[in-house]
Amino acid sequence: MxxxxxxxxxxxxxxxxxxxxxxxxxxxxxPGYTDAVELKLKSRExxxxxxxxxxxxxxxxxxxxxxxxxxxxxTSQSSPMGRLMAESLFYEFNQRGFPTREYxxxxxxxxxxxxxxxxxxxxxxxxxxxxKWAALVVGTYYVDKDATFINARLVxxxxxxxxxxxxxxxxxxxxxxxMAQADAPPPPVKTAENSSSAKPAPTSLYTPASSIxxxxxxxxxxx
Numbered sequence: 001m002x003x004x005x006x007x008x009x010x011x012x013x014x015x016x017x018x019x020x021x022x023x024x025x026x027x028x029x030x031p032g033y034t035d036a037v038e039l040k041l042k043s044r045e046x047x048x049x050x051x052x053x054x055x056x057x058x059x060x061x062x063x064x065x066x067x068x069x070x071x072x073x074x075t076s077q078s079s080p081m082g083r084l085m086a087e088s089l090f091y092e093f094n095q096r097g098f099p100t101r102e103y104x105x106x107x108x109x110x111x112x113x114x115x116x117x118x119x120x121x122x123x124x125x126x127x128x129x130x131x132k133w134a135a136l137v138v139g140t141y142y143v144d145k146d147a148t149f150i151n152a153r154l155v156x157x158x159x160x161x162x163x164x165x166x167x168x169x170x171x172x173x174x175x176x177x178x179m180a181q182a183d184a185p186p187p188p189v190k191t192a193e194n195s196s197s198a199k200p201a202p203t204s205l206y207t208p209a210s211s212i213x214x215x216x217x218x219x220x221x222x223x
Contacts, residue, residue, distance in 0.1 A: 047092030
């Protein structure tokens with residue numbers, strides 16, 4: 001008869017502990033975390049679409065170079081979403097045995113202020129002229145009211161031939177909406193008249209067809 005009161009007291013003592021655990025932060029079951037995982041799975045789906053028939057003679061011997069996806073309505077503009085898709089495809093292609101190349105390496109590791117070890121240069125340009133091994137991963141995204149549409153292509157850099165394609169439709173969850181917001185416009189470039197150290201205007205992330213057909217391709221990653 002005394003067991004029940006003791007059990008109730010024991011449960012009452014444990015209740016505050018469980019309440020404290022629930023306030024420790026977002027769990028793996030929180031909506032935000034679930035949406036983030038879903039976005040990762042969508043990147044996996046895109047890679048599977050593009051490499052589903054591998055091994056295949058048509059794409060053997062190529063090295064993928066994923067580039068930031070751009071806004072379908074403004075191909076000189078990207079976003080965190082566009083860059084995330086490229087970064088995710090580095091991983092997804094590599095996991096499927098398709099070699100990838102990091103083209104932003106600046107050839108050195110720079111230590112700035114004793115804090116950051118930087119090996120990737122955001123404005124590094126790599127020319128693929130005459131490189132028959134290069135396969136660019138390019139893509140566009142279109143943000144609608146309820147969904148974001150993504151189209152990707154694996155393009156032979158020497159002549160622009162599209163070797164593989166992929167498509168996604170993303171529900172506009174809060175994380176997708178935040179990441180799809182366009183980058184802020186770059187600061188105005190100073191002219192030579194008012195500055196002796198003027199810098200050239202940023203190169204578009206989108207490669208014009210004329211550059212592809214000529215066999216010369218320059219890639220520049222925006223900050």
